[in-house]
Amino acid sequence: MVNTPPVESLTPQPVMQPHSEPVGADAPVVHPVKAEVRNLSFYYGSFKAVKNVSLPFYEKAVTALIGPSGCGKTTLLRCFNRMHDLYPGNRYEGEIVLYPSRINIVGPAASPIEMRMRVSMVFQKPNPFPKSIFENVAYGLRLRGVGGRSELEARVEQALRGAALWEEVKDRLRDGAYGLSGGQQQRLCIARALAVEPEIVLFDEPTSALDPIATGKIEELIDDLRQRVTILIVTHNMQQASRVSDYTAFMYLGEMIEYDRTAKIFTNPSKSLTEQYISGRFG
Amino acid sequence: MRPIDHTIRRGQLQDLIFRVLGVSLLLLCLGTLGVLIFNLAHDGLSRLDLKFFSSFASRHADEAGIKAAWVGTALIMLVTALTAIPLGLAAGIYLEEYARKNWFTGLIEINIANLAGVPSIIYGLMALGLLVYKLNFGRSILSGGVTLAFLILPIVIVATREALRSIPQSMREAAYALGATRWQVIRHHLLPYSAGGISTGVIIALGRAIGETAPLITIGALTYIAFLPPAPFSMMDSGHRAGAFSWLMTDFTVLPIQMFNWVSMPGEDFQANAAAAGLVLMLATLGINAVAIGVRYRMRRRIKW
Ligand SMILES: Nc1ncnc2c1ncn2[C@@H]1O[C@H](COP(=O)(O)OP(=O)(O)O)[C@@H](O)[C@H]1O
Numbered sequence: 001m002v003n004t005p006p007v008e009s010l011t012p013q014p015v016m017q018p019h020s021e022p023v024g025a026d027a028p029v030v031h032p033v034k035a036e037v038r039n040l041s042f043y044y045g046s047f048k049a050v051k052n053v054s055l056p057f058y059e060k061a062v063t064a065l066i067g068p069s070g071c072g073k074t075t076l077l078r079c080f081n082r083m084h085d086l087y088p089g090n091r092y093e094g095e096i097v098l099y100p101s102r103i104n105i106v107g108p109a110a111s112p113i114e115m116r117m118r119v120s121m122v123f124q125k126p127n128p129f130p131k132s133i134f135e136n137v138a139y140g141l142r143l144r145g146v147g148g149r150s151e152l153e154a155r156v157e158q159a160l161r162g163a164a165l166w167e168e169v170k171d172r173l174r175d176g177a178y179g180l181s182g183g184q185q186q187r188l189c190i191a192r193a194l195a196v197e198p199e200i201v202l203f204d205e206p207t208s209a210l211d212p213i214a215t216g217k218i219e220e221l222i223d224d225l226r227q228r229v230t231i232l233i234v235t236h237n238m239q240q241a242s243r244v245s246d247y248t249a250f251m252y253l254g255e256m257i258e259y260d261r262t263a264k265i266f267t268n269p270s271k272s273l274t275e276q277y278i279s280g281r282f283g
Numbered sequence: 284m285r286p287i288d289h290t291i292r293r294g295q296l297q298d299l300i301f302r303v304l305g306v307s308l309l310l311l312c313l314g315t316l317g318v319l320i321f322n323l324a325h326d327g328l329s330r331l332d333l334k335f336f337s338s339f340a341s342r343h344a345d346e347a348g349i350k351a352a353w354v355g356t357a358l359i360m361l362v363t364a365l366t367a368i369p370l371g372l373a374a375g376i377y378l379e380e381y382a383r384k385n386w387f388t389g390l391i392e393i394n395i396a397n398l399a400g401v402p403s404i405i406y407g408l409m410a411l412g413l414l415v416y417k418l419n420f421g422r423s424i425l426s427g428g429v430t431l432a433f434l435i436l437p438i439v440i441v442a443t444r445e446a447l448r449s450i451p452q453s454m455r456e457a458a459y460a461l462g463a464t465r466w467q468v469i470r471h472h473l474l475p476y477s478a479g480g481i482s483t484g485v486i487i488a489l490g491r492a493i494g495e496t497a498p499l500i501t502i503g504a505l506t507y508i509a510f511l512p513p514a515p516f517s518m519m520d521s522g523h524r525a526g527a528f529s530w531l532m533t534d535f536t537v538l539p540i541q542m543f544n545w546v547s548m549p550g551e552d553f554q555a556n557a558a559a560a561g562l563v564l565m566l567a568t569l570g571i572n573a574v575a576i577g578v579r580y581r582m583r584r585r586i587k588w
């Protein structure tokens with residue numbers, strides 16, 4: 001068994017141009033880098049919840065964040081859309097560089113509102129607005145100034161199709177979102193996140209409140225979405241991570257222990273801590 | 284008998300006792316209200332006709348009516364609502380959604396809670412000094428309306444905050460995550476979702492204000508008045524045209540003061556007038572509360588998390 005390359009070799013070099021990589025016909029699929037976390041730390045007041053984490057996120061690929069409860073997965077995810085700015089006392093250190101614009105998401109020059117417009121989020125518990133199905137999906141577009149009736153309708157339909165919900169709701173777009181089942185509500189939230197054509201979609205344990213069948217549908221959906229958008233998914237469920245993701249990062253106590261291709265992490269992890277976690281010995 | 288039967292029997296007995304107690308207390312409350320209304324109706328119903336609403340007060344009991352009083356009450360309520368609702372909403376929204384939680388906002392919070400408990404006559408004294416004399420509003424509808432607005436402001440603020448607080452944080456996060464600004468979150472989500480709770484609170488507060496007497500007497504509301512405030516742009520006796528807001532600066536009386544006035548008169552006939560006025564006031568209050576219940580019911584049905 002040859003030694004596998006260390007994590008660092010997967011981390012893109014800042015000098016390389018992520019979008020100009022030649023992809024030969026027989027070359028393995030190489031994803032350009034969409035975002036790069038560099039030495040990121042995050043503090044809730046004086047409590048350091050994310051500790052000096054560095055890892056890349058590849059474009060049109062699914063990256064899973066796994067690790068035991070409380071290890072900082074949600075905290076890391078919410079740095080990407082500056083959700084932490086909503087509460088006082090929170091502080092970022094380090095960088096999340098978004099390509100190709102090379103803007104530092106957590107830097108002082110980036111506007112939180114703009115980052116949230118470019119990076120969508122799907123939450124742990126389905127949280128549709130108490131408005132109609134149509135309005136839920138249209139809301140993000142309205143915030144971006146899309147006003148025309150026909151354009152709104154077209155883009156809402158497109159988003160609902162993208163979230164595999166269109167067939168189920170096309171005859172009741174004016175009905176309240178809370179008449180939908182839990183799984184449908186979560187797909188509605190996914191449609192709401194997709195409608196605005198984000199660069200990245202963040203999923204924070206999107207299926208933890210759902211039954212197995214609804215969970216299966218969401219996983220299928222994520223599998224489809226990877227063609228179109230960069231996905232970060234936090235999950236508690238190891239099977240889920242291995243099913244849906246291309247890359248996996250294992251976190252423990254706020255630190256990034258191991259990052260690699262998902263197949264590698266789940267078959268032959270380099271760190272014993274990772275191996276213990278995925279074999280279910282703690283967590 | 285097995286011990287378990289004994290335990291169950293005892294539990295059932297406690298259940299029964301509590302049920303009987305609850306129902307009797309409920310009946311007592313409802314009964315009191317019923318007797319009150321019946322009493323007023325018995326004494327006053329004979330006086331309650333259209334003429335009673337369209338006549339001014341008079342020395343002759345059977346000619347006296349509540350025209351000035353109900354118009355005064357309605358206008359005062361209008362001023363109170365137009366003052367208290369925007370101020371209370373703004374203060375509630377600011378405290379709940381904008382203000383950082385620190386010692387200063389804590390102090391404001393405690394003060395608002397205390398203000399809700401200040402006796403209403405104290406508000407009257409403050410209004411007398413501030414509105415009537417310092418700001419020169421006089422003993423006008425404006426002074427009266429603003430006085431009552433001060434009185435119910437804490438209730439409106441607290442109702443607004445409670446209603447905002449009952450909205451799950453996940454709704455705010457959902458909107459922020461799509462790129463909404465704070466004001467957009469408030470305007471598009473928080474206000475619509477809390478409208479039911481806020482309007483219920485506002486309506487109940489207005490129901491309290493409509494019966495207030497002491498602060499209005501303190502600022503010098505009249506007890507006898509035989510004219511209506513000038514309608515906007517109407518021709519006045521003086522030959523001048525009234526301004527759009529002249530009515531704000533006129534003297535006034537209100538239903539509870541009119542009623543109090545009649546109660547203190549000698550003679551059966553005036554007592555009947557008082558009862559009739561009381562009945563009107565009571566029905567107005569019950570009507571306001573019914574609207575509040577209706578609003579709350581409709582909003583509850585429309586919004587569930
Ligand atoms: N708002 C907060 N304030 C302070 N500490 C927090 C807050 N949210 C989470 N934490 C702490 O940060 C750590 C990471 O939490 P989190 O990111 O939610 O973990 P995970 O999503 O991996 O379960 C935990 O120790 C948690 O207690």
Ligand SMILES: [Mg+2]
Nearest residue numbers: 073074075234
């Ligand atoms: Mg979490």
